[in-house]
Amino acid sequence: xxxxxxxLQNISTTAxxxxxxxxxxxxxxxxxxxxxxxxxxxxxxxxxxIVMGKKISKELSAHxxxxxxxxxxNQEDYYHTILWMQESLEKIKIEDPxxxxxxxxxxxxxxxxxxxxxxxxxxxxxxxLYQIAPNHPRAKGNIQRWEDxxxxxxxxxxxxRKGIPPLVNTRPVEDPEGFFDITWLKETEHEVxxxxxxxxxxxxxxxxxxxxxxxxxxxxxGGHYEPHYDFTQDxxxxxxxxxxxxxxxxxxxxxxxxxxxxxxxLKLTNWPKKNDALFxxxxxxxxEGDLRTLHAACPVLxxxxxxxxxxxxxxxxxxxxxCGLKPxxxxxYVGDLGAPExxxxxxxxxx
Numbered sequence: 253x254x255x256x257x258x259x260l261q262n263i264s265t266t267a268x269x270x271x272x273x274x275x276x277x278x279x280x281x282x283x284x285x286x287x288x289x290x291x292x293x294x295x296x297x298x299x300x301x302i303v304m305g306k307k308i309s310k311e312l313s314a315h316x317x318x319x320x321x322x323x324x325x326n327q328e329d330y331y332h333t334i335l336w337m338q339e340s341l342e343k344i345k346i347e348d349p350x351x352x353x354x355x356x357x358x359x360x361x362x363x364x365x366x367x368x369x370x371x372x373x374x375x376x377x378x379x380x381l382y383q384i385a386p387n388h389p390r391a392k393g394n395i396q397r398w399e400d401x402x403x404x405x406x407x408x409x410x411x412x413r414k415g416i417p418p419l420v421n422t423r424p425v426e427d428p429e430g431f432f433d434i435t436w437l438k439e440t441e442h443e444v445x446x447x448x449x450x451x452x453x454x455x456x457x458x459x460x461x462x463x464x465x466x467x468x469x470x471x472x473x474g475g476h477y478e479p480h481y482d483f484t485q486d487x488x489x490x491x492x493x494x495x496x497x498x499x500x501x502x503x504x505x506x507x508x509x510x511x512x513x514x515x516x517x518l519k520l521t522n523w524p525k526k527n528d529a530l531f532x533x534x535x536x537x538x539x540e541g542d543l544r545t546l547h548a549a550c551p552v553l554x555x556x557x558x559x560x561x562x563x564x565x566x567x568x569x570x571x572x573x574x575c576g577l578k579p580x581x582x583x584x585y586v587g588d589l590g591a592p593e594x595x596x597x598x599x600x601x602x603x
Contacts (some may be wrong), residue, residue: 267277268452277323281319281323282323283474283551284298284320285324285348287474287551287553289511290551291510291551295335295336295339296342298560299311299312299317299356303553303554304553306554309555312343313343314344314357315340315351317336317340318336321336321337321340321357323337324336325360328367330364330365331365331368333360333361334365336359337357337360340352340357355384355388355486358378358380358381358384358392359388362374362375362378362394366394371398371401371402372402372412373393375399375402375412376413378391378394378395378398379413399412401552433469433470434469434470436465436467437467441464445466448466449562452500452522452564455500455586456498456500456564456586457566457572457573458498458573459568459572460562462566462567463495463563464562464563464564466561467562467563468504469559470556470558471556472556473553474547474552475511475549475551476551477548477549478548479516479547479548481541481545481555482499482545482563483496483535483541483542483545484496485541489563493565493566494565494566494567495535495539495565496534496535496565497533497534497565497566498531498534498535498564499531499562500529500531501513501529501559502528502529502562503525503528503558503559504526504559504560505524505526505555505556505558506524506525506555507524507552508554508555509552509553510551510552510553510554510555511549511550511551511555511557512549512550513550514550516546516547516548517544532545533545536581537565537573537576537582538576538578538581
């Protein structure tokens, strides 16, 4: 009887605990690499636990760094594989004993360089691998293969190890649409939700009866949402209460770093501040989608981000926000019904 295994199984079952799985490690690594790209973070600083000059965690071992690079390789992300394998290679120079073998690092590094068509550099790295591990099962064969490939490209053997180009080439990163957790709250579930809806009615001058339930979302480290529109377009299923005429975004918490809301077409950035709210119309007065409202949630770099969304629909807004006489008609302030502009209005900011 394995007492340790029984103990672990017992606490996992009884207390509903779950230990990190391979997919958790993979997700964390992918999130880290996304943050690195978004905020242009230095690999060496990240490995030392430093983010934007602030020490936030302990240093990673060469093995930790190697695992991040290996997971990037498994995602066919050779750009980041090279960055992190190089960092692991530097780290083992100061470890005693090293936490990962140099030969393992060099093999992944060479293969990633090969995948990025950097054959000369791949050959150079594999030469080093063969030098320290002459019995390596693949090193000698890869040297021969890459020499033959370079020769086929017209490179003389005497030139194959000369004029080696820089290590990396940048490329765009393809990410899933977003990473976050959500729930929905109806006003019938708690009086606080009903009070929020009443306040949003006063704030926006729009009817909340046909609005969606209040969405609450949590973004952890790396949590983000890709650029999108809140309104549906012609090729998407329609909402039963009409399109989303407007959005209210409430910031419930304030992350330490990152997590901005950006409007990419307008080149506007709003950093979350607890208890603040953003409001915008998704549709023009003509009912057409306003393409300027393309927006995204940038990744959380440090801390936790809680937000709440209220999507307000067209139905019941006929007198609250009537159509304009021209497609180009815009509000001058929230609640503008087209009357002569008042001299003073709490929603008009003086120039």
